[in-house]
Amino acid sequence: MRILIVEDEPSLGRQLRSTLEGAGYAVDLATDGxxxxxxxxxxxxxxxxxxxxxxxxxxxxxLNKWRKQDRDMPVLVLTARDSWSDKVAGLDAGADDYLAKPFQTEELIARLRALIRRSAGHASSVLEAGEIRLDTRSGKVTRDGEPVKLTAQEYKLLSYLMHHKGKVVSRTELIEHIYDQDFDRDSNTIEVFVTRIRKKLGAETITTIRGLGYSLEDPEERVGD
Structure with a gap:
């Protein structure tokens, strides 16, 4: 999952970037509006x-400009202001959540996880596809109850596909959402990670849709089709 931080306080921006990267997110940081x-x-x-x-x-x-341009990504407004009028103004402009400084980074990460889940249509923090379970809080993945060890990049790719289960996700979309803006987009690492995930979770886990991308579905749903 890819996060944008827009924060002009250098130390806070660096801290947030480091914390979110440590939590498994790809992060871009902007220091002015x-x-x-x-x-x-x-x-x-x-x-x-x-x-x-x-x-x-x-x-x-x-925020107003993004929403007028139909940019619908979830936005968590972060500010030192704590009056009710500022909160209302932020929410009316299109914010999805509000967090006043000072704050605990654990709360910010939890709120981001919830925003991402809801935007993808998931209520629970545990995502499931057949025997595979991915816990977005702990970052743990299991298959049939047994823990599976994934690298950070394998986890990011699987997490994105789990969040968008049943949909065809293009290679370009995967690159845009699991890497920051400096990533070499001509790289073939997506194919490499898909192969590794299949070896660890089963060849049937991720389906290649020729010419379109990849899809992750429940085995029962594939049979029903």
Missing amino acids: VDGHFLGETESYDAVVLDLGLPEMDGLTI
Whole structure:
């Protein structure tokens, strides 16, 4: 999953980036409103952490512009302001959640997980596909109750497909959502990770849809088709 942080306080921005990367997310960081708006307008993100008090362009203006451009990624507004009017203004501009500084990073991560789950249509923090279970809180993956060890990149790819179970996901979409903007998009690592996941979880886990991409479904649903 890929997150955009728009935060002008250098130490906080670096801390959030490091924490979210440690939690398994691909993260881009913008330190002013203009750069933040551009990234949110041109790149694909699963969620955004957006400070309201930004130089160059404030957070509410950015949010209004994104929503008018039909950019519908979940946005968590992050600000030192804590009055009810600021909260209302942020939510009315299109924010999905609100967190006032100071805050615990564990709460921010939990709120982001919930936003990403809800945007993909999932209520539970545990995602399932047949015998495979992925716990988004702990980052653990099991097959038929047995733990399966995945690398960080394998986990990111599987997590994205689990969040979008039953849908065909293109290679380009996977690259856009599991890597930051500096990744070499001509790389063949997606194919490599798919092969490794199949070896660990079963060849039938991920289906290749020729010319379109990949799909992960419940085995019962595949049989029913």
